[in-house]
Amino acid sequence: MSPHLSRSLFVALLALGAGSLLFDLTLPLRLPSDADWAEAAGALRASARPGDAVQIWPVWAERSRLFVDAAPVLAEEDPARADYLGVARLWVLSLPRTPFFASPEGPLRARGAVPLGAEQRFGALSLQAWDLRAPPLAADLTRSLEEHEVDYVARRCVRIPIGGRLEARGAAGTSLHVRAGVIGERAYDANRPPVVVQIFADGAPAGSLEVPRTVRDGTGWRRLDVPLPPGAAERDFVFAISSADRGRPFCLQAWTTAG
């Protein structure tokens, strides 16, 4: 090795070590303190109203659950496609100084959401309200009080045995939205047949949703959005679940929207 190369590598090693140490020593400064969390939670307490929800970002920032008590805390992994059912105003509580942070602003704007007011800062935390501009909810047909994990996100869905059916009456609105998936790791069971949801509105077929075995993470929560034909303002909906394999835990969420 030539002396010049050796010298250059020596300097590079020192720089690498110094840079690494600098990153290590400054990382805690880029993270929120308990006081930051408490301040953000206080601000939410002062401003939140019914219909609000808090989206944490990155989704692993779940320490927020220790502090935030003014609105439900959501950890949706894809803000562009998340349903945010019944949420009128979304507060995005984020840690923008963490490594590899990617702002959720782009995905939120892509779905038509617009920021409300200025971003607030609480130390290393950022709080920004968003108007989701979502069509108004006509009826929450599944009205689940429980949550179940499908595709690694807690979903407010109702667990229905495969082979069973769910009947619900509610305002029809203009569109029907159905979401379904297999709970937990069973979604990945190999060589399993798909689960099919047949949907009827006032006895007439309104669509069907197939839930195949999940192969790739992020594809397990299946979606169906269909316009409802004109008819009665309130209708009886039936969701019939079937599959050749009834052994897996299955979860369904359905609602209608107006406008």
Added chain:
Amino acid sequence: MSDKGLARTLGLATAAILALTQAPVGFVRDEGYYFTAAQNVEAWLRLLLQSPLQAIAQTERYWSYNFEHPGLTKLLFGASHLVFTTWLGVLPDSLAWRLPAFAFAGLLSYWLCLLGLARSRAAGVLAPLLFWCAARTFFHGHLACFDIPICAMWAGVGVAWLRAPGPRLSAAYGVALAVKHNAWFLPPVLAVHALLLPREQRIAALRKLPWLLLSPLVLFATWPLLWHDPLRHLRDWVAFHLHHVHYAWWYFGQVLRGPPFPVEYPLVLDALVLPLPAATLLMAAGVSLLWGFLRRRLDAQRLLELGLAGAALLPFLLTTTPIFGGIKHWLGFIALLAPEAAALLTRLAPERRQLAAAAAATLLPGLWQIARVHPYGTSAFGELAGGIPGAATLGMQRQYWSNNVTAVLPWLNRHCPPGARVYFHEVNAESYRAYVRTGQLRADIRYAPDPEQSDYAALQWHREFRDREPETWNAYGTRRPATGLYLDEVPQVVVYARPGLPGAP
């Protein structure tokens, strides 16, 4: 100080540091099994002392538990506990079980130092430091498991192959064989090494090779399970590892559940979890050895180091070998690159002050990582991954599987009412019993099988077990945790309490 004296000093220092820092290290899932195995062994040893013939007749009863791993380390764990805890009462349970693992860790430092000393005295000191100055390797040094012992024997067999006479090589390989099945890969490495040596050395090495045929005697002697029906037990041992289950493992946002795994997986993981300067230097060491090999410039020792490092890694490049357990299954790869990495460091910084600066630049990030993350070493990530928060954003496995629960045991002890039922999630019953036995968990706290039947839940954050948290919310009627372990904000263990119980928010 003589070279051997220096190596011995580093070995003893390693074992002492591990012993002094082991108390807060939780029990990884497998360690709970090995503690149980060690207790069985201890019972067998007591029977052996009282009634030898009966003990020899009853090996199946005491040794068939954890049949998938050979007997030596479990024998040592059990014997250590028998002597230092049961008889002398001078060591707590976990320290006594783990003591033999610290001895293996000390041996690893000793042998790495010897390999480094073949280059220079500074390389002798730096080689073990490069291996241990990382939260992951430091963590694994603490466990009554097989990963550090087989890593040590990987180096030990190498040193014996290079320097020891046949009988000592035979003994060293016998110990390796009696520690873990990874040792099956060593004879081919030694044979290929012998064939690649210059003629005179080749003949001497090939003459030494048959000594390995005696090594299974050590395996047989230290694994009483083989004393009856040995062929069946050997078959079971081999079959277990040929058909090993694949555990889910989160990697760049995807849960890997089975083959084919990414071919680059072990190298990428090393780069992400080790401190960046050390990872860079180790990578440079690998390149240096490969380059030397291609140019036929490697002496016998460096050629062997390349072979051993490669053999430790190779199974995990095949895309079909189970990849769970972070970097623990190919620690030998890191260890056998460390002497070359140490030598590179000394070549870059030939003067004393330069070397001190270069060593500090390489080792301080690792020491900082240990200071900040210990005893939660399975959660550690290096600078390339952006530390623990960066790795969480990248979608990397956060921990494996349950040792971090020690962070919340004091809280549970303080808040749980008498007889409270706790859902411990990935903490298996064996580890739970060990926590009770070692006094880390109150004896009246009961082990609950699921959130529904529990009063408190200590959930370990695993991507593949995310369903447990909503289950707990549904069972408890709250989504607000009571406490938890968050490393650099990233959830590791989250504790929920039923509303109305002590500690509930």
